[in-house]
Amino acid sequence: MTTTEHTTEHAAEFKVLAISGSLRADSHNTALLRAARKHQPGGLALEIYDGLREIPPYDQDLDTPADRPAVVADLRRRITEADGLLIATPEFNYSVPGTLKNALDWVSTDWTREEGLPLLRKPVAIMGAAPTNFGTVRAQLALRQSFVWTDSDVVVKPEVHLFRSYERFDAHGNLTDETSIALLRDLLTALKQKMAAAR
Template identity: 75%
Template sequence: MSNHTVLALSGSLRADSHNTALLRAAQKYSGGLDIEIYDGLREIPPYDRDFDTPDRRPGAVADLRRRITAADGLLIATPEYNYSIPGVLENALDWVSTDWTKIEGLPLLRKPIAILGAAPTQFGSVRAQLALRQVFVWTNSDVVAKPEVIAFRSHERFDDAGNLVDEATIELLEDLLAVLSVKIERAQGQS
């Protein structure tokens, strides 16, 4: 059992989101990771460069930055909107990808991150995950390359209570979390 802490973000605000359900499944199949699901994405205001300094950031933004900095790794589940990531997720990442004052540091710099996603379409969240990976090239984050967890036709992978029941997806999820754990251990060894 590891004591690695992982902050999990769902790019969907929907109450019955399959992406949030994927994160709950990650908690169940964590392999010893301590996964906390962040529920404050709705509270993050639109990015405003004028307020992106330590003394002017909105409280919800400061809290998210603090929690990402404190976490050993991130787990992000994204749906696909218009062939990309949802605006609320991009907005939150805009807030946590900067340090204009050079005082606080960059919360995403070399942060171990695993990406997964669910969507009801035949291609799932393939394009959204590609777009999200591109964001993390800019932030110089340490993203898990494989396995990819793309829960396409997601409505067939969960039961009516929102539990992940598809064995292939569960196996991929477990493998993804195992690789994330290794990345975290490596990052801590380099500290």
């Protein structure tokens, strides 16, 4: 760890759990999360979650504190402990990828009414990248709809839709488009404001 990295981490005011809805190794959405960590406005400790592939299909019979798969219990804990959530989603069939929706289903419940709801009033920022001309507009809309049910505190503006995403990253997965970087920074600033208000 360099001195700069150590200083940034030490000065962090808020913990943000970042989730990519894509499992692809070269995903632009995962690269977008790395860009968020690089271009954040300061004060954020951003952890990129890498367990999405391991989460099993939602099963209500197993959705109890005693029976949940360990990977699910871990995700619920991480979201609960985080000050905010940052999600980068691709768009599949005009909607959210099933793997991402499945993970959110696992963390949206409290059948015992004793644990608490990890997503309740949790500050959330949504963004996405796609190679198409319309980006992830429909996927983000579907995701926002899910967060209405969980009563999460979702950032409304700015909207970060990286359409024709292949034009905005270099060959190494670095975000190079200055307009996208500025929007990303503004989104994280808005998320930071919500997290501050929630304290």
